[in-house]
Amino acid sequence: MEIRYPNGKKYNLTKVEKKTQLHYGNRGMTLEEDLNESNDYYLTNHIAVIHKKPTPVQIVSVDYPSRSAAVIKEAYFKTPSTTDYNGVYKGKYIDFEAKETKNPTSLPLSNFHEHQVNHIRQVLQCGGISFVIIRFSKTEEVYLLDGNFLLQFWERMEKGGRKSITKQEIIDNGHNIPLGINPRIDYIRVIDSLYKEVLD
DSSP states (O other): OEEEOTTSOBOOOOHHHHHHHHHTTTSSOOHHHHHHHHHHHHHHTTSOEEEEOOOOEEEEEEEEEETTEEEEEEEEESSOOOOSEEEEETTEEEEEEEEEEOOSSEEEGGGSOHHHHHHHHHHHHTTOEEEEEEEETTTTEEEEEEHHHHHHHHHHHHTTOOSEEEHHHHHHHSEEOOBOSSSSBOHHHHHHHHTHHHHO
């Protein structure tokens, strides 16, 4: 299927997105599924209202190989996507991106699109809470990295520095989220600790 931005430019999946699609085709829970279940837990228990953002797509061409099947051949993003999740917790706007990597030592910044980074910057400038949740799939380690650190690493890259965030940098600047059962990824607990002054 071919998808395009509103300006007509073709949208190409990043290498990481392509690999993630292939890697998770026949296995268990993805980071997105774990987060969706965690968000359902928060909603059911009246803790927070946070949802996955739908990506508005305009379908242009559909192939009907049979009466019971339809295949989308071409579609356009109506607007460029921003981040994956947003909502409200303790009266504060929450907005974050979720990224998963098979690389055991770093998170390539090619996982992010410039408009996503700009969106995180705008949320922070307006007083919202914005961050990235990162999973190293080989070790099942999950971290929350505040958006301000993402901006620093992005600017470093733009100035000719490294094109990834090392795992050690994520450990040093981020916060580990231990995997649980219900919720699976309890990132709200980290938010309570990390943004305590903002939330009180």
